[in-house]
Amino acid sequence: MTISYKAVVVALAVAVGLAAAGCGGGDEGAPEEVVLVTHDSFAISKPVQRAFEDETGLRLRILKTGDAGVALNRALLTAGDPEGDVFFGVDNNLLSRALGEDLFDSYSSSELDQVDPRYVLDEEHRVTPIDHGEVCLNVDKGWFRSRGLAPPETLEQLALPRYRDLLVVENPATSTPGLAFMLATIARFGDGWQDYWRRLRENGVLVVDGWEDAYTVRFSGSSGKGPRPIVVSYASSPPAEVIFAGKPLDEAPTAVVESTCFRQVELAGVLRGAANEDGARQLIDFMLSPAFQQDVPTSMFVFPVREGVELPPAFERWAVVPDAPLELPPEEIGENRERWIREWTDVVLR
Amino acid sequence: MDGRRAALIAAAALPAAFVALFFAYPLAAILERGLTEDGGFELPWDVLGAHSTLELLWFTTWQAAASTLATLAFGLPLAWVVSRFSFPGRSLVRALVLVPFVLPTVVVATAFLAVLPAGSERGLLPILAAHVFFNTAVVVRIVSSYWSRLDPRLWHAAASLGAGPARRLREVTLPVLAPPLTAAAALTFLFCFTSFGVILILGGPGRATLETEIYNQAARAFDLRAAAALSLLQLAAVALVLVVSAATERRLGGAVPLAPEQDALRRPRGAERVAVAGVLGVSALLLGLPLAALVDRSLDGPRGYGLGFYRALGDETASLLVPPWHAVLNSVLFACAATAVALAVGGLAAAAIATRGAPWLDALVMLPLGASAVMLGFGFVIAFDDPPLDLRGSAWLVPVVQALVAAPFVVRIVAPSLRSIDEALREAAAVLGASPARVWREVDLPLVLRAVGVAAGFAFAISLGEFGATVFVARADWPTVPVAIFSFLGRPGAVNAGQAAALSVVLMALTTVVVLAADRVTVRRGSL
Numbered sequence: 001m002t003i004s005y006k007a008v009v010v011a012l013a014v015a016v017g018l019a020a021a022g023c024g025g026g027d028e029g030a031p032e033e034v035v036l037v038t039h040d041s042f043a044i045s046k047p048v049q050r051a052f053e054d055e056t057g058l059r060l061r062i063l064k065t066g067d068a069g070v071a072l073n074r075a076l077l078t079a080g081d082p083e084g085d086v087f088f089g090v091d092n093n094l095l096s097r098a099l100g101e102d103l104f105d106s107y108s109s110s111e112l113d114q115v116d117p118r119y120v121l122d123e124e125h126r127v128t129p130i131d132h133g134e135v136c137l138n139v140d141k142g143w144f145r146s147r148g149l150a151p152p153e154t155l156e157q158l159a160l161p162r163y164r165d166l167l168v169v170e171n172p173a174t175s176t177p178g179l180a181f182m183l184a185t186i187a188r189f190g191d192g193w194q195d196y197w198r199r200l201r202e203n204g205v206l207v208v209d210g211w212e213d214a215y216t217v218r219f220s221g222s223s224g225k226g227p228r229p230i231v232v233s234y235a236s237s238p239p240a241e242v243i244f245a246g247k248p249l250d251e252a253p254t255a256v257v258e259s260t261c262f263r264q265v266e267l268a269g270v271l272r273g274a275a276n277e278d279g280a281r282q283l284i285d286f287m288l289s290p291a292f293q294q295d296v297p298t299s300m301f302v303f304p305v306r307e308g309v310e311l312p313p314a315f316e317r318w319a320v321v322p323d324a325p326l327e328l329p330p331e332e333i334g335e336n337r338e339r340w341i342r343e344w345t346d347v348v349l350r
Numbered sequence: 351m352d353g354r355r356a357a358l359i360a361a362a363a364l365p366a367a368f369v370a371l372f373f374a375y376p377l378a379a380i381l382e383r384g385l386t387e388d389g390g391f392e393l394p395w396d397v398l399g400a401h402s403t404l405e406l407l408w409f410t411t412w413q414a415a416a417s418t419l420a421t422l423a424f425g426l427p428l429a430w431v432v433s434r435f436s437f438p439g440r441s442l443v444r445a446l447v448l449v450p451f452v453l454p455t456v457v458v459a460t461a462f463l464a465v466l467p468a469g470s471e472r473g474l475l476p477i478l479a480a481h482v483f484f485n486t487a488v489v490v491r492i493v494s495s496y497w498s499r500l501d502p503r504l505w506h507a508a509a510s511l512g513a514g515p516a517r518r519l520r521e522v523t524l525p526v527l528a529p530p531l532t533a534a535a536a537l538t539f540l541f542c543f544t545s546f547g548v549i550l551i552l553g554g555p556g557r558a559t560l561e562t563e564i565y566n567q568a569a570r571a572f573d574l575r576a577a578a579a580l581s582l583l584q585l586a587a588v589a590l591v592l593v594v595s596a597a598t599e600r601r602l603g604g605a606v607p608l609a610p611e612q613d614a615l616r617r618p619r620g621a622e623r624v625a626v627a628g629v630l631g632v633s634a635l636l637l638g639l640p641l642a643a644l645v646d647r648s649l650d651g652p653r654g655y656g657l658g659f660y661r662a663l664g665d666e667t668a669s670l671l672v673p674p675w676h677a678v679l680n681s682v683l684f685a686c687a688a689t690a691v692a693l694a695v696g697g698l699a700a701a702a703i704a705t706r707g708a709p710w711l712d713a714l715v716m717l718p719l720g721a722s723a724v725m726l727g728f729g730f731v732i733a734f735d736d737p738p739l740d741l742r743g744s745a746w747l748v749p750v751v752q753a754l755v756a757a758p759f760v761v762r763i764v765a766p767s768l769r770s771i772d773e774a775l776r777e778a779a780a781v782l783g784a785s786p787a788r789v790w791r792e793v794d795l796p797l798v799l800r801a802v803g804v805a806a807g808f809a810f811a812i813s814l815g816e817f818g819a820t821v822f823v824a825r826a827d828w829p830t831v832p833v834a835i836f837s838f839l840g841r842p843g844a845v846n847a848g849q850a851a852a853l854s855v856v857l858m859a860l861t862t863v864v865v866l867a868a869d870r871v872t873v874r875r876g877s878l
Contacts, residue, residue, distance in 0.1 A: 223847035244843020246652035
């Protein structure tokens, strides 16, 4: 790794002088590689990556191609002539789009019998579940404590006057957690969901474009120390606040409102037309192995789908894995997603 | 003159080929994919004529126009101060105005939210303020690179003929400064016209521009047809602006008397001192406060003030595949390469444009400023997938896309300077037997070196801070600093936010140092 890094540094330095645009360098003689195409939030610890490379003799190249939406659309644009071998990062909310475009080849991993069947979303195994993460309301415990106010416990309570101007959510048209939260309200209220959002609007809900803005800027419980103490984030955000506090904490500064959680399952698949199909299958097997599954909480703040995998202590202590999160069938989401987003926009933003 | 003509055609060929290959070709590929229906290629009149599209176009245009006026109003007094007066810290001020330019919008927007009064953090006013913050550098640096070299005898002559300050401003300063003013205004307008992060974060979800809507359609709804239609509209609008501004610049441009910079500068006297101090103070407030907030955040660690977040940049992290300091090195290398490419492409184009007009070349080189980054990124993916142009996943694409964004600046900065050279100088040199190459080397180059330095500073800063297009071609094992900042911002926890702030401050420091150095070299060498 360091050698090739230095080599390319030197090569680039030469290029500075030449000021010419050439073609990419060749990788002759390098070990066979398998390319994982994924979104910007993908992360893996170095030892786990090395374990895969040692076990299989393959070099793992990770190609991050944009945020979750961009990465999927880019994969769809190149369906059949893919940029890599495996795509990871399509979730249940966008699954119908990926399956409709014939993006993946079927592969049924032998590791799947270790996976809780409720995460297996495609019977043809074109996609394999890798992790799940719940989108939930997070509250700033200190903010509520200092005002002697109880944090909300249900979606309904958010419309109460005492929670006026306290909530910040992401726009479902532009943000994955925003979409999940809108789907949570649809799962909870059915046909009444638009009325619910009308009441939220009257109660001063703030809509922002993305999670970064909502969580790190507007939310009072994060480092940004914004003005709003209730935010749409993840079930894993409280343990992340503890792990990345930079100092030991006795208590997580934030908490999850369990009844508001909506399940997201992230899936991977062998890309149709993959150059290294065999390597792709080995990579999917590896992503379900205990080594990778144990790594996902601390590297990506999501939960393993494999049964019997131990969680890190901060997750055991501060994360919430709701037993019965709100859910909608992927097909129903696929059929209605765009219409719901349009209706949401009309109700909340117009 | 035939040798010169051939040289000019050769000079025009390289930039034209570069932009055609790396911009026009991939963009055409994705537009064709988006607009080809079962029955073949069809213009999307239904999307273009829709009421919502007209609304988008209207908001995009007027917010850009308002932002440009605000930037000129704020930037021109500062340009005046650094162009006419010498004072301690003058070169630092000139370098510092460029710092906002390299910072990722989400970082700046965060810093803005920290200093804006509660309740006013969204809407039109914050958009204007942020656009002024980003683009002041364009006005100050482009105008002052010209203004500071104007022979002061121009004003002395006007004054001795009885013209008062107002009349001198109206009849001497403004006409002489018209070309760089036009260039700066056009660039600012284009930047605001295609603004993305500022609109999303500070505008709020109800406000959309063409650029944000293209992203929305291409990246979220995956309605490639709508995205392609809106991209065409945006390109057409940008092309119109380019044609008008280039024509204006050409009409107003001409030879002006230049003098070495140190001759043109003097210490402020009497009431001028108050004005200079006032302008500097107000500028420091708007430009400096958000930056100070960032520095503060980068130092304010969980265990108290210190360099903890900076030290952590050396450690491996799960957010990136490499330790964060690699990103700093990558950014510098890519930015150097991109600057070299942009200077070559933009400089040659400027030479052809200044001497021959070459309006088509002008428009072609400038047009990448008007393209949506996401569409260009998608275009790269489908256009460069076969040998000999199998460039997908090549690290080379990073400096290439950065140069595409930077080259327009080089053109707009260097071309007016080239035009300001008195043709009689070149003819005199030619009469004395100098070859075209020698005329270029010994007449043109020294006189435009200052402009080239300013252009190089811009190109470097743009490449360093470029995110929208870079993120599409950057390799995960070769992140740039803005890409790394986004990785950190995408994760919860104080340490991640702190490292994002620390990397932002590193970007600021890098920009300042490099621009100071570029200024120093070109001011010395250029004034002969």
